[in-house]
Amino acid sequence: MAPISTGAANPAIARFVSLPYSRGMIEIAPHIQIDEAEILLSAKRASGPGGQHVNKVSTAVELRFDARACAAISAEMLIRLRKIAGSRMTADGVIVLTAEESRSQIDNKRAATKRLVDMLKKASKRPKFRVPTKPSKAEKERRITAKKTTGERKKMRGKLKLVD
Numbered sequence: 001m002a003p004i005s006t007g008a009a010n011p012a013i014a015r016f017v018s019l020p021y022s023r024g025m026i027e028i029a030p031h032i033q034i035d036e037a038e039i040l041l042s043a044k045r046a047s048g049p050g051g052q053h054v055n056k057v058s059t060a061v062e063l064r065f066d067a068r069a070c071a072a073i074s075a076e077m078l079i080r081l082r083k084i085a086g087s088r089m090t091a092d093g094v095i096v097l098t099a100e101e102s103r104s105q106i107d108n109k110r111a112a113t114k115r116l117v118d119m120l121k122k123a124s125k126r127p128k129f130r131v132p133t134k135p136s137k138a139e140k141e142r143r144i145t146a147k148k149t150t151g152e153r154k155k156m157r158g159k160l161k162l163v164d
Contacts, residue, residue, distance in 0.1 A: 008108050026117060029124045040064040040111060046100040053103070056090040060100035068093025073120075081123035095119070127143070 028071040046060035067073055067081055067089065082089055089095050099112035135143075 002060070003036070026113075028117065028120045032077075032120075034065075034070055034072050038065060038070055039113065043105055048100075057105075059103055059105045059108060060098060061105060061108040063095075063097040063099070063109075063113050063116060065095045065097075065116055066093060067095055069078055070144075076126075077123050078128075081119065084119055085121050091103070 024036050026036060026039075027151050032140050040063070042064075043058040044060050044062055044064045045055070067078055067085075073081065078093065081095075082093075085095050088097060095116065097112045097115050099108040099115070101111055102108050
């Protein structure tokens with residue numbers, strides 16, 4: 001895996017790094033922003049069909065983000081993020097995402113970054129607290145009477161007994 005640098009020697013790499021989000025802050029929520037420098041990107045060879053192109057060009061992108069070391073992520077958000085990320089988060093708290101859908105390295109970088117941002121946005125939202133409710137006494141009585149009437153109706157469906 002070759003790390004992507006900002007070196008101007010290769011114009012394709014320089015163009016890759018100067019995309020939107022580069023060297024700035026990514027807004028997750030109004031109060032949560034992460035620095036672009038905290039996201040490590042590396043290019044690698046994509047798997048699957050593609051002939052010569054796939055064998056000589058590193059178009060797949062691997063994104064690594066250390067969520068545990070990020071100052072913008074609170075402890076409770078990290079717990080929610082661990083549940084959302086699942087096996088994509090290592091034991092050290094590093095999220096590893098791979099994008100190889102496109103034949104373009106730039107598109108794969110955007111896709112991986114978007115997946116990370118979506119994951120962080122989902123983790124930033126606190127789940128709504130559900131207040132358990134009890135059925136009222138009247139509701140219980142209505143339920144019982146409805147069950148009784150249904151039972152009576154079903155009894156009527158049986159064979160008729162002839163009484164002399």
